[in-house]
Amino acid sequence: MMDVGRHPNIELLDYSEVVKVQGYVGNFDVQVRRKPRYIHTDLCTGCGLCAEACVLHGGKGKLLVPSEFDEGMGKRAAAYIPFAQAVPLKATIDPNSCLWLVKGKCSKKCEEVCGTGAIDFEMEETYVDFKVGSIIVATGFQMWDPLKLPDYGYGKSPNIITGLEFERLSNAGGPTEGEILTAEGIKPEKVAIIHCVGSRDERAHSYCSRFCCMYSLKQAHQIKEKTNAEVYSIYMDMRTFGKDYEEFYRRNREEGIQFIQGRPSQVTVDPETGKLFVEVEDILLNQVLELDVDMVVLATAIEPPKNADEIASKFGLGRTPDGWFAEAHPKLRPVETATAGVFLAGCAQGPRDVPDTVAHAGAAASEVVRLFNQGEVTISPTIAEVNPEKCVGCGECILSCPYTAIKRNADDKAEVNPALCQGCGTCVAACLSGAITALHFTDEEIVAQIDGLLQLPT
Amino acid sequence: MSEPFEPKVIAFLCNWCSYAGADNAGISRIPSPANILPIRVMCSGRVSPEMILRAFRSGADGVLVLGCHIGDCHYIDGNHRTVKRIPLLRNLLGYVGINPNRLYLDWVSSAEAPKFAKVTNEFVNTLRELGPISEEIKIGVGV
Amino acid sequence: MIEEIRTQVAKQLQKLDGIVGLRQTNQGTGPFLFRDGDDLNQLVLEPRYPLPVVLSKLQKQFRDANFGIVARGCDVRALVEMTKRLQIDSDRLYLIGFTCSAEQAKMCYCADPFPAIEQWPKAEMIGESVTGVQPNPLVEKFKTMSWEDRRTFWHQQFQKCIKCYGCRDICPVCFCEACSLEDPQWVEPGLLAPEFPTFHLIKAIHMTTRCVSCRQCELACPSEIPLTVLYDLIREDVSNLIGYIPGADLEAAPPLSLTLSDAPMKSDLV
Numbered sequence: 001m002m003d004v005g006r007h008p009n010i011e012l013l014d015y016s017e018v019v020k021v022q023g024y025v026g027n028f029d030v031q032v033r034r035k036p037r038y039i040h041t042d043l044c045t046g047c048g049l050c051a052e053a054c055v056l057h058g059g060k061g062k063l064l065v066p067s068e069f070d071e072g073m074g075k076r077a078a079a080y081i082p083f084a085q086a087v088p089l090k091a092t093i094d095p096n097s098c099l100w101l102v103k104g105k106c107s108k109k110c111e112e113v114c115g116t117g118a119i120d121f122e123m124e125e126t127y128v129d130f131k132v133g134s135i136i137v138a139t140g141f142q143m144w145d146p147l148k149l150p151d152y153g154y155g156k157s158p159n160i161i162t163g164l165e166f167e168r169l170s171n172a173g174g175p176t177e178g179e180i181l182t183a184e185g186i187k188p189e190k191v192a193i194i195h196c197v198g199s200r201d202e203r204a205h206s207y208c209s210r211f212c213c214m215y216s217l218k219q220a221h222q223i224k225e226k227t228n229a230e231v232y233s234i235y236m237d238m239r240t241f242g243k244d245y246e247e248f249y250r251r252n253r254e255e256g257i258q259f260i261q262g263r264p265s266q267v268t269v270d271p272e273t274g275k276l277f278v279e280v281e282d283i284l285l286n287q288v289l290e291l292d293v294d295m296v297v298l299a300t301a302i303e304p305p306k307n308a309d310e311i312a313s314k315f316g317l318g319r320t321p322d323g324w325f326a327e328a329h330p331k332l333r334p335v336e337t338a339t340a341g342v343f344l345a346g347c348a349q350g351p352r353d354v355p356d357t358v359a360h361a362g363a364a365a366s367e368v369v370r371l372f373n374q375g376e377v378t379i380s381p382t383i384a385e386v387n388p389e390k391c392v393g394c395g396e397c398i399l400s401c402p403y404t405a406i407k408r409n410a411d412d413k414a415e416v417n418p419a420l421c422q423g424c425g426t427c428v429a430a431c432l433s434g435a436i437t438a439l440h441f442t443d444e445e446i447v448a449q450i451d452g453l454l455q456l457p458t
Numbered sequence: 459m460s461e462p463f464e465p466k467v468i469a470f471l472c473n474w475c476s477y478a479g480a481d482n483a484g485i486s487r488i489p490s491p492a493n494i495l496p497i498r499v500m501c502s503g504r505v506s507p508e509m510i511l512r513a514f515r516s517g518a519d520g521v522l523v524l525g526c527h528i529g530d531c532h533y534i535d536g537n538h539r540t541v542k543r544i545p546l547l548r549n550l551l552g553y554v555g556i557n558p559n560r561l562y563l564d565w566v567s568s569a570e571a572p573k574f575a576k577v578t579n580e581f582v583n584t585l586r587e588l589g590p591i592s593e594e595i596k597i598g599v600g601v
Numbered sequence: 602m603i604e605e606i607r608t609q610v611a612k613q614l615q616k617l618d619g620i621v622g623l624r625q626t627n628q629g630t631g632p633f634l635f636r637d638g639d640d641l642n643q644l645v646l647e648p649r650y651p652l653p654v655v656l657s658k659l660q661k662q663f664r665d666a667n668f669g670i671v672a673r674g675c676d677v678r679a680l681v682e683m684t685k686r687l688q689i690d691s692d693r694l695y696l697i698g699f700t701c702s703a704e705q706a707k708m709c710y711c712a713d714p715f716p717a718i719e720q721w722p723k724a725e726m727i728g729e730s731v732t733g734v735q736p737n738p739l740v741e742k743f744k745t746m747s748w749e750d751r752r753t754f755w756h757q758q759f760q761k762c763i764k765c766y767g768c769r770d771i772c773p774v775c776f777c778e779a780c781s782l783e784d785p786q787w788v789e790p791g792l793l794a795p796e797f798p799t800f801h802l803i804k805a806i807h808m809t810t811r812c813v814s815c816r817q818c819e820l821a822c823p824s825e826i827p828l829t830v831l832y833d834l835i836r837e838d839v840s841n842l843i844g845y846i847p848g849a850d851l852e853a854a855p856p857l858s859l860t861l862s863d864a865p866m867k868s869d870l871v
Contacts, residue, residue, distance in 0.1 A: 394686035397858075399854065402533050402534040423500055425503060428504060433779045438504065454516050507803070535861070541866070549838050550831075551798075553751065556752070557748050
């Protein structure tokens with residue numbers, strides 16, 4: 001990310017979102033809304049003094065606002081830098097928790113301590129319009145919320161955490177500085193890691209989230225290494241499909257991590273002791289086990305981001321039945337979409353781990369380079385054409401086009417954009433007036449074939 | 459002894475799936491009936507009710523429309539329109555007394571050569587039972 | 602009721618550029634654009650006429666004008682379907698709906714002999730609604746007939762067709778400039794009676810998702826062909842297959858051209 005921030009050919013629009021996209025391949029008009037940080041990034045040096053001085057800092061190192069980056073396990077102030085490696089490394093003031101922005105009452109210590117006068121509470125959102133030739137959508141994923149399936153006990157104990165929350169625990173920059181501790185602050189003696197929470201589950205997501213087995217193995221290994229606790233890895237199938245992945249699985253087993261194949265029926269909390277109990281049928285031993293543990297890590301499913309509908313509509317993306325954005329062909333065209341010039345990179349298209357994401361993103365980038373290098377788009381010759389004299393502007397063709405290649409022009413007639421038309425002919429069959437023709441697959445040609453063929457003797 | 463009735467079938471096959479499936483059936487030497495007269499279209503969505511009616515009027519005893527499976531259309535969802543149009547036309551034919559089984563829609567992918575053979579064989583058999591279209595409508599009009 | 606309609610028309614004419622209705626003079630009755638100051642005693646409600654088509658043409662020609670229309674239930678349903686096909690601009694339209702009498706409802710086998718104005722931004726209704734009537738019993742009987750009997754029935758009926766295009770011309774949702782029925786590659790020109798069943802099935806298939814059961818086609822047919830039996834059967838299919846009822850919902854987009862996610866099928870037909 002730092003390379004992206006520094007590259008001379010890349011303009012990073014941080015804290016921004018795309019508002020609308022119009023146009024077509026080679027000629028997109030994009031509008032972006034830049035949200036106000038209340039801190040001018042050209043003046044901010046990322047020193048962090050405002051975050052320390054913030055009233056919500058609570059003094060004595062006690063912070064009051066749950067930190068998104070720490071998955072709520074740590075806290076921050078209202079003025080904050082998300083994490084030490086943030087790009088750009090600038091502070092932001094959160095308008096939902098800042099006392100001045102919410103209530104109008106604060107001593108605004110942040111303004112006092114800022115050495116460059118970068119803080120500006122009057123900042124407003126701005127809009128930027130520009131043209132681009134192509135678009136890559138890399139909007140990623142969000143974690144599925146395990147509160148949706150009460151069987152796993154999430155929310156009933158602070159020691160039942162998700163895989164991503166565990167990442168913050170074991171990270172040296174996290175709330176516990178990398179120590180794996182229960183909520184009571186002590187090292188766990190027994191930990192259960194449950195795979196496929198919300199994945200491969202008809203009640204949540206029926207697909208496999210692909211990378212959780214590997215990170216769960218990593219987490220099991222980390223727990224073993226840092227705490228020497230008894231670790232139970234409870235899995236359905238071990239999906240270690242990549243290079244060296246199987247070897248890592250074997251290492252885990254050699255380290256003494258216990259693997260139980262089965263899906264837990266429930267995780268319960270003893271109301272008095274707070275101890276956790278995982279009930280699971282070990283299908284290899286053909287035995288129901290009740291494991292008492294100090295910590296449970298849930299490898300939760302990933303899913304498309306909650307505003308995926310909005311993203312799809314803005315960029316003209318289709319969705320596959322599992323909700324991820326639709327690629328043009330599941331085998332042969334993994335980065336293109338139905339809209340020419342719009343590409344997908346990474347988990348936006350479906351679950352994948354880091355090496356696969358790098359490959360996918362590289363493919364998307366090279367498709368763009370190819371597009372730009374050619375300077376021209378090759379279109380199908382069998383495109384549709386409207387006869388404006390016959391067209392009555394009913395719009396049926398516009399609705400029937402899978403590529404939204406047809407629009408109403410200034411005369412209220414349909415007009416086909418030859419750059420987008422792929423030549424399927426669906427619009428031709430939809431038109432009741434015969435006002436639209438499919439070049440090279442005209443009605444006359446087809447009728448001639450029908451008549452010719454039927455005259456053949458059988 | 460007069461020759462047994464051999465139905466003529468106009469089959470609209472979409473370029474990417476069913477036409478390739480038909481080709482595959484041929485290459486794989488899986489027998490399908492010679493009664494099938496294929497017309498290639500780019501997508502099953504291209505097939506309009508007018509051209510189906512024209513096929514009947516020109517003497518087709520049966521019309522077969524084969525496209526990609528729903529969700530697999532080369533043009534994403536062209537076949538969604540086909541799956542809505544054809545049942546309505548079938549029922550309409552039935553309401554005017556033309557046996558709706560003379561029009562049949564199915565999905566055949568490029569790899570499904572055996573399905574192509576099965577569907578075509580069954581369809582032709584059905585049509586042999588139904589008899590020539592000329593018993594139901596006047597054909598060859600203006601052709 | 603006619604007096605109340607005339608009063609309302611007079612009132613609205615002060616704010617609108619014109620109101621489409623039927624005018625009766627000693628030379629006959631026909632569609633007319635009433636303007637402020639016209640003699641409204643000439644405004645009549647019969648005979649049946651596809652006023653929505655006239656309104657559509659006027660709206661297209663006068664792109665800034667605000668018009669009104671005197672409309673029955675089926676006219677309003679037709680306006681719904683025309684709005685969805687971008688032939689009517691509902692923002693520039695004022696509806697003066699009126700109810701049909703029990704007699705009229707019976708003549709048309711009408712299930713909803715009153716205008717459903719709730720979804721229209723600017724509308725009013727005059728008259729008391731009467732209850733709808735059961736559909737034509739011939740439709741149910743038809744479903745039990747054999748293929749051969751159906752064929753014979755329609756063969757006989759369509760033999761009477763003189764290709765006057767009355768059914769097409771009077772249909773309120775038939776607005777194409779270039780009609781497929783006059784396209785020689787689909788319908789052989791010069792044949793009387795027109796070829797069976799192409800001529801009639803092309804019209805019928807074009808009517809799917811548009812026919813609002815106004816019955817004008819059947820009433821207009823000089824050969825008394827029971828066209829609406831066929832169109833009623835189609836309407837049932839469209840309702841069963843796609844869950845769409847033409848004329849019912851201004852917000853429901855025409856389903857045949859949409860994907861299965863935007864307009865799913867409810868079931869498979871036979």
